[in-house]
Amino acid sequence: QMEEHQSTRSPLSLFWVSGPGSGKGTQCANIVEHFGYTHLSAGDLLRAEIKSGSENGTMIQNMIKEGKIVPSEVTIKLLKRAIEENGNDKFLIDGFPRNEENRAAFESVTGVQPEFVLFFDCSEEEMEKRLLGRNQGREDDNIETIRKRFKVYMESSLPVIEYYSAKGKVKKIDATRPVGEVFEAVKAIFTKAWLDEACVSSLDFFP
Numbered sequence: 217q218m219e220e221h222q223s224t225r226s227p228l229s230l231f232w233v234s235g236p237g238s239g240k241g242t243q244c245a246n247i248v249e250h251f252g253y254t255h256l257s258a259g260d261l262l263r264a265e266i267k268s269g270s271e272n273g274t275m276i277q278n279m280i281k282e283g284k285i286v287p288s289e290v291t292i293k294l295l296k297r298a299i300e301e302n303g304n305d306k307f308l309i310d311g312f313p314r315n316e317e318n319r320a321a322f323e324s325v326t327g328v329q330p331e332f333v334l335f336f337d338c339s340e341e342e343m344e345k346r347l348l349g350r351n352q353g354r355e356d357d358n359i360e361t362i363r364k365r366f367k368v369y370m371e372s373s374l375p376v377i378e379y380y381s382a383k384g385k386v387k388k389i390d391a392t393r394p395v396g397e398v399f400e401a402v403k404a405i406f407t408k409a410w411l412d413e414a415c416v417s418s419l420d421f422f423p
């Protein structure tokens with residue numbers, strides 16, 4: 217009985233799908249520090265892959281410059297390696313899945329279902345302002361690429377949100393508000409998830 221119960225428990229991973237510039241990178245340090253998740257940004261992993269001089273580097277660079285979504289085979293390999301290299305069992309997977317192909321492939325390769333999906337809801341006007349002011353020297357933070365990224369986000373990423381929404385897995389936060397207020401909302405969601413998980417764990421002590 218007990219073994220069966222334990223084997224059905226999935227690792228506490230969650231997806232973080234939101235528009236470009238909605239503030240994911242800004243909030244991740246706080247979440248890592250307060251709730252013990254390991255932050256994995258699909259975009260950061262892809263940019264590191266370009267820097268490492270890998271054979272896929274040029275292809276990835278071109279796709280990012282065009283605001284296009286890199287084939288999931290490449291991105292999932294990077295995510296899988298990062299997960300395996302890390303001792304933690306709680307991952308905050310940022311910027312993934314970005315389309316239906318990402319989602320279906322991750323599910324079939326890893327068998328992992330997200331605990332929940334964090335969605336930062338932010339107006340396009342605000343995201344555009346933030347991206348143009350980001351100043352990290354990114355090749356995709358120019359108005360031309362930003363418009364392309366918004367289009368891809370609307371056409372490909374929002375349907376993923378809808379998919380998980382229909383399963384009751386989406387936790388939406390109004391990310392238009394100031395950084396501190398967004399973190400308060402994030403805290404409320406993670407504290408609730410932590411309590412839910414603690415309840416599940418207590419079943420191990422009182423089977």
Ligand SMILES: Nc1ncnc2c1ncn2[C@@H]1O[C@H](COP(=O)(O)OP(=O)(O)O)[C@@H](O)[C@H]1O
Nearest residue numbers: 236237238239240241242346349350393394395
């Ligand atoms: N709540 C906020 N209010 C105002 N500016 C913000 C807020 N959150 C993030 N920013 C700024 O917006 C830009 C994009 O944020 P970032 O965290 O990199 O977004 P993402 O990772 O979702 O693309 C950064 O320059 C950041 O300082």
Ligand SMILES: Nc1ccn([C@@H]2O[C@H](COP(=O)(O)OP(=O)(O)O)[C@@H](O)[C@H]2O)c(=O)n1
Nearest residue numbers: 236237258259280283284285286311312314
């Ligand atoms: N799952 C993913 C995530 C990012 N990317 C690429 O990486 C770019 C930057 O992603 P990011 O998550 O770092 O961007 P932000 O949303 O943080 O601004 C995207 O526009 C895509 O070109 C991808 O192809 N597949």
Ligand SMILES: [Mg+2]
Nearest residue numbers: 240241257259
């Ligand atoms: Mg980011």
